[in-house]
Amino acid sequence: MEYINEVNINEAIVHILDVNSDEPILNEYPLELNEEVHKFVLRHVERALKDEELKYALFNSGRGIIKEVTQEYLNGHCTIIEASQEIARTLFGIMKTNSSIPSCDLMAVAFSTEFGPMLGLFKMDYVKNYTHKIDFVDNRMSIKIIPQATGLPVSAQKIQKCAFIIPMTEEANYHLMVIDKQGKKGEGDEYGAKYFLSSFLGCTLINSKRDLTKSFLNAAENWTRANAVNDAVKAENIRSAIKKSLKEEDHIDIRELSSNIFEDEYEKQAFVAFVQSQGIEEKLPVDKQWVEKKLKRIRLKIDKEIDLYIDADTYHDSRKFEIIRNGDGSINMVIKHVMNYIEK
Structure with missing residues (x-):
């Protein structure tokens, strides 16, 4: 297992995949990586790279959308906007065929390491947060606590599903590193199915030394x-x-x-x-x-x-x-x- 110590974020973008909508909401601009956003993205990348569940994988032989699109981006043949939009459409299509897959944001992150460039794909499942709401009733202030169902995982939380793709070469022992955590039994078919590995990424896990x-x-x-x-x-x-x-x-x-x-x-x-x-x-x-x-x-x-x-x-x-x-x-x-x- 290659333990990555140097991570330099180059660019990132987020798309909204709401299964209640007919189409994904596709971003047309990369994220503005100000200090706070950069820290948020970097911590998710670093945390995932150190996760005990991170495994090596090889793309399956033959054609594959994720394999082809990510390699085009990593080889400089398209922008992160173009690549991530196609990736988001692919994941959204899979989500629409399985009602148990929850809505999410898809975050694509391009970064460099001591081993070369990588493209990270994060399925950011929503978490329920709470905020306050202020109303005036009969000229008196009323403050309520209301849930927000579309909060993103904070940087201290572990991502359940993500992938880090590298440029493919003939001598490479692996093509990507993957986290595909399954939820507890009884949480739904989505967590029992290997859709993230098979249907979306089109890859097969291999054993690393770790x-x-x-x-x-x-x-x-x-x-x-x-x-x-x-x-x-x-x-x-x-x-x-x-x-x-x-x-x-x-x-x-x-x-x-x-x-x-x-x-x-x-x-x-x-x-x-x-x-x-x-x-x-x-x-x-x-x-x-x-x-x-x-x-x-x-x-x-x-x-x-x-x-x-x-x-x-x-x-x-x-x-x-x-x-x-x-x-x-x-x-x-x-x-x-x-x-x-x-x-x-």
């Missing part, structure tokens, strides 16, 4: 929870060995790791089989930057009664924190030399 590392850690944790029940010593040994390998190795050999962790032959095979059943191959690369961030803090749920957040360095510092094995499968977690604490 995806593989994240999937492996999740699979290992799920196996540990199921196979080290009421055996805290065993669970601690498994988790510590896996974290040590992720921190020290650039590649993980699942079979070799399993042999180093388990003595029982059945458990060795069972662990490997379970990890592979989660779609993870026997050998995988490790995303060291993601591991460093993920394992920087440790969150423990102890006997379903105690939550403990602890810095990784403190967790491994025997002067401050220690795990003592009691010999019966249980452990004591000891916090040492406490000089100050507060209640929250």
Whole structure:
């Protein structure tokens, strides 16, 4: 996964896609990027680029409107107004065929990074905001609170669906990065359907090094929870060995790791089989930057009664924190030399 640190906004534009209308409301001018608007756009771009759900994708073979229009723009053959209007028409047409897709604004953002130019497409679902309304009734002031149903997500909120497209080259390993979060069950067909990926973008997700590392850690944790029940010593040994390998190795050999962790032959095979059943191959690369961030803090749920957040360095510092094995499968977690604490 390429972690982007430099984002320079070049231009942006917004179109209104109201499913209650017959046509989209298409903007004919780019946004005026004054200080406040620039900050709003930049924060959404930066937040989305750092989102854990951001994934690599390839455009499907053959023709595709989004693929063709975005490449025309990125190669300088059309303006952001022309490109974004065609993109907005495409998304609006899809929305009109599915009543469960909510109205939104489509924001297109052109920006440059240390890896080159990108075009961001954001489906800005409306959020309900509230404002006041002042009336005069019988010469007396009446102030009411009324809802506004077309508010845009503030920069602190995560966008549910967006894409970042790059110029396509023969040697490129990916064509775009995508966020396509699904809502909670029961919220409607829109969130269960992959319309954003398939019908709109016309792309297929591919696994990045971060995806593989994240999937492996999740699979290992799920196996540990199921196979080290009421055996805290065993669970601690498994988790510590896996974290040590992720921190020290650039590649993980699942079979070799399993042999180093388990003595029982059945458990060795069972662990490997379970990890592979989660779609993870026997050998995988490790995303060291993601591991460093993920394992920087440790969150423990102890006997379903105690939550403990602890810095990784403190967790491994025997002067401050220690795990003592009691010999019966249980452990004591000891916090040492406490000089100050507060209640929250």
